[in-house]
Amino acid sequence: MPPSSWRATAGAQFEPEKxxxxxxxxxxxxxxxxxxxxGLDMLAMGGNxxxxxxxxxxxxxxxxxxxxxxxxxxxxxxxxxxxxxMILDNYTAAPAAATPDLYTPISDTWPDYMETEGRKNxxxxxxxxxxxxxxxxxELVETWxxxxxxxxxxxxxRHAERGFRASAYLCELIQDNQADLALDPDGAARIFLPxxxxxxxxxxxxxxxxxxxxxxxASAGPDVMYGGALGQTIVAxxxxxxxxxxxxxxxxxxxxRRSPLMASYRGYDITVPEPPCSGGLHVLQILRILEGYPVAxxxxxxxDAIHLLAECFKIAFxxxxxxxxxxxxxxxxxxxxxxxxxxxxxxxxxxxxxxAPLAAGVPPSVESATTTHVTTADGDGNIVAMTQTINNAxxxxxxxxxxxxxxNNTMALFDPHPGHPNSVGPGKRVVSSxxxxxxxxxxxxxxxxxLPGGVRIFPSVLQAxxxxxDHGMTLQEAVEAPRVxxxxxxxxxxxxxxxxxxxxxxxxxxxxxxxxxxxxGMNGIQxxxxxxxxxxxxxxxxxxxPAALGGGPARPGVRFRTTVxxxx
Numbered sequence: 001m002p003p004s005s006w007r008a009t010a011g012a013q014f015e016p017e018k019x020x021x022x023x024x025x026x027x028x029x030x031x032x033x034x035x036x037x038x039g040l041d042m043l044a045m046g047g048n049x050x051x052x053x054x055x056x057x058x059x060x061x062x063x064x065x066x067x068x069x070x071x072x073x074x075x076x077x078x079x080x081x082x083x084x085x086m087i088l089d090n091y092t093a094a095p096a097a098a099t100p101d102l103y104t105p106i107s108d109t110w111p112d113y114m115e116t117e118g119r120k121n122x123x124x125x126x127x128x129x130x131x132x133x134x135x136x137x138x139e140l141v142e143t144w145x146x147x148x149x150x151x152x153x154x155x156x157x158r159h160a161e162r163g164f165r166a167s168a169y170l171c172e173l174i175q176d177n178q179a180d181l182a183l184d185p186d187g188a189a190r191i192f193l194p195x196x197x198x199x200x201x202x203x204x205x206x207x208x209x210x211x212x213x214x215x216x217x218a219s220a221g222p223d224v225m226y227g228g229a230l231g232q233t234i235v236a237x238x239x240x241x242x243x244x245x246x247x248x249x250x251x252x253x254x255x256x257r258r259s260p261l262m263a264s265y266r267g268y269d270i271t272v273p274e275p276p277c278s279g280g281l282h283v284l285q286i287l288r289i290l291e292g293y294p295v296a297x298x299x300x301x302x303x304d305a306i307h308l309l310a311e312c313f314k315i316a317f318x319x320x321x322x323x324x325x326x327x328x329x330x331x332x333x334x335x336x337x338x339x340x341x342x343x344x345x346x347x348x349x350x351x352x353x354x355x356a357p358l359a360a361g362v363p364p365s366v367e368s369a370t371t372t373h374v375t376t377a378d379g380d381g382n383i384v385a386m387t388q389t390i391n392n393a394x395x396x397x398x399x400x401x402x403x404x405x406x407x408n409n410t411m412a413l414f415d416p417h418p419g420h421p422n423s424v425g426p427g428k429r430v431v432s433s434x435x436x437x438x439x440x441x442x443x444x445x446x447x448x449x450x451l452p453g454g455v456r457i458f459p460s461v462l463q464a465x466x467x468x469x470d471h472g473m474t475l476q477e478a479v480e481a482p483r484v485x486x487x488x489x490x491x492x493x494x495x496x497x498x499x500x501x502x503x504x505x506x507x508x509x510x511x512x513x514x515x516x517x518x519x520x521g522m523n524g525i526q527x528x529x530x531x532x533x534x535x536x537x538x539x540x541x542x543x544x545x546p547a548a549l550g551g552g553p554a555r556p557g558v559r560f561r562t563t564v565x566x567x568x
Contacts, residue, residue: 012302029537029538050384066394067452071400091429093130098427103424125241126244165204170543238407275324282462284338288338310355310510317487371453373385385437396409433454442529447475456518464481493505
C-alpha cells in the first residue's frame with residue numbers, strides 16, 4: 001500500500017505536526033531535544049545504539065525529570081546486530097518489609113479502589129519501590145556498549161550543573177503538581193518551585209545536588225548507590241521520613257533477563273517482552289484477533305474501525321485482570337492468550353453493531369501516564385527500545401535529602417487490598433503495560449517504537465502498528481494519528497476525531513469521552529532494508545525531537561596537494 005493511501009477510506013483526517021529525520025549512520029528518538037542530542041553525541045564518538053540510549057536516558061533524568069530518573073523502573077528491549085533479542089526487566093521491586101496490609105485502602109469500589117489513607121502509596125517516602133534504572137543502564141553500557149559509564153553520563157552532568165531551559169510542557173506539569181511538590185520544601189520544591197512558584201518556559205533550571213550525585217556515580221559506578229555511600233545517604237533520608245526501604249533492598253536488587261514473545265501479523269514479526277510486562281502480550285493477543293478482520297477496508301478512524309479496537313481493548317483488559325501478574329507468584333497462560341484458537345473464540349463474541357459491557361467484577365487497571373520512551377539505532381544494526389519511568393509525574397514528589405534524586409512512587413501500582421494477584425508483597429514486581437516493540441520483516445528490521453502512557457501504552461502501540469501495516473501510513477503519520485482507548489468504562493477518543501464519529505459510537509453503546517490526548521509522546525524508527533536508511537519520528541504529545549547522524553568520515557586515500565606560489 002503506497003504512503004498516505006489510507007486517506008481514501010479514512011473516517012478521521014489529520015496532518016502531522018512534526019518532521020522526521022533520516023540517516024544511514026544512526027538515529028535517536030526521545031521526548032526532549034537535549035536527550036536526543038546526548039544520544040547523538042555518543043554515536044558521533046564511536047558509540048553504538050546502546051550507548052546512545054543510555055546517555056539519552058541519563059540526560060532525560062535531568063531535563064525531563066517528571067518522567068524518568070535513576071531511582072526509577074522500566075523495561076529494555078534490544079535487537080543486536082546479529083538478530084538476537086535481549087529483554088531486561090529493570091522494574092522496581094517492593095521492599096522486603098512491604099506487606100499486603102502496608103496501606104489502608106479507602107474504598108473497595110471504583111473509582112477510589114486504588115486510593116489509600118493519606119495517599120501514602122502515591123506521595124512521600126512510603127511510596128518508593130526498590131529502583132532498577134541505574135542498575136540496568138550501567139549493565140547495558142558495560143555488556144553491550146562500546147563506551148564507558150563515565151562518558152555516557154557527561155551530558156547529563158553538564159545539564160544538571162549548568163542548567164537547561166524549561167519547556168512549556170515541563171512548566172505545565174510542575175504547575176499541575178505544585179501542591180504536592182511544595183510538601184518537600186528542601187528538595188523538590190527548591191528545584192521546581194523557586195520562590196514558591198512554578199518556572200516559566202525559558203527559565204533556567206539548575207540541579208547542583210543531582211549533578212554531584214551523578215558525578216559520584218560516574219566516578220565510582222552504580223554500586224555506590226546499590227549499597228555504597230550514596231545508597232546509605234538515600235536510605236537514611238527515606239527512613240527518617242517514615243519509609244521502609246533498606247540498604248539490603250538496594251544490595252540485593254537484580255535486573256532480570258526475560259524472554260521475548262513473538263507473533264506474526266500479515267507478514268511482519270512483532271517482538272515484545274514477556275510478563276510481568278503485560279503490554280506486549282496484549283498487543284500480540286489483539287493482533288491475533290484483528291487478523292480475522294479486513295482492517296484496511298474498515299478504514300482509519302471510521303466507526304467500524306474504532307468500535308473493533310474498543311472491543312478488543314476490553315477483551316485484553318479483562319484477561320489481564322484475570323490471568324496476568326508477577327510470574328514469580330502465579331502461572332500466566334501466555335501461549336493460550338496468544339493462540340489462534342482463543343483469538344477465534346473471542347472474535348466470535350464481538351458484535352460489530354453493539355458495544356459489549358465490561359465483565360462483572362473486573363476493576364480498571366491503573367498506571368501513570370507519565371513515563372518516557374527512547375528508541376535508538378546505529379549503522380551496524382543494533383536497535384534499542386526502552387520505556388523507563390518513576391511512575392507518576394515527579395514520582396513520589398520528594399527527593400532523597402541532600403542528593404537531588406527524585407524518588408519513584410511505583411508502590412502505587414500495587415493493589416492496596418490484600419489477597420489479589422497484584423497485592424503488595426515483599427520483593428514483588430508489578431504488572432506493567434509498557435510495550436517496547438521491535439518489528440521485523442523477512443528477518444530484517446522494519447520498525448521499533450514505544451511510548452509513555454500507563455494502561456494506555458499497549459493500545460497505543462497496537463494502533464501505531466495497525467496504522468503502518470494495515471493502513472499504509474508513514475511512521476510520522478502513525479505516531480501522530482488520533483488515538484482511542486478504553487478498558488471497559490469510558491471510550492476515550494482524541495478530540496480531533498469528528499463529533500459525527502463520536503455520535504455514531506455512542507449510538508452503538510459506547511460511553512464516549514473526548515480528550516486532548518490518549519497516552520504520551522510516541523517515538524520510533526522505521527528501517528528501509530533496501531537502502532539502509534533509518535527514519536526516526538516523534539509526535540506532538542510531548543517534546544519529542546528525533547535526531548540523526550549524517551555525513552561520515554572522509555573518503556579513504558584523500559590527500560591534499562599544497563601548491564606554493566613563487567614570485568619571480
